[in-house]
Amino acid sequence: MKEKKYRVFDRKDKYQQTYSPELEGGLDWAIQCATHTQGRVDEVTFENGEVISSTTIYPKNKKK
Numbered sequence: 001m002k003e004k005k006y007r008v009f010d011r012k013d014k015y016q017q018t019y020s021p022e023l024e025g026g027l028d029w030a031i032q033c034a035t036h037t038q039g040r041v042d043e044v045t046f047e048n049g050e051v052i053s054s055t056t057i058y059p060k061n062k063k064k
Helices: 026-036
Strands: 002-009 015-019 040-047 050-058
Touching (some): 002 050, 026 040, 026 050
Antiparallel strands (some): 002 015, 002 040, 040 050
């Protein structure tokens, strides 16, 4: 079974928090956290507890 989560990383790429898209406002909370830490939000897809994909969704033009 696949599930998605929003993971927040700060400007130094340190993990901060995970939010569920199943909760109303989950993405907004993730973006607010990323803005506060000058970081990013990745949409991570899990299957059987393993990460199968990860895409940065905020900010849109993140330079690495």
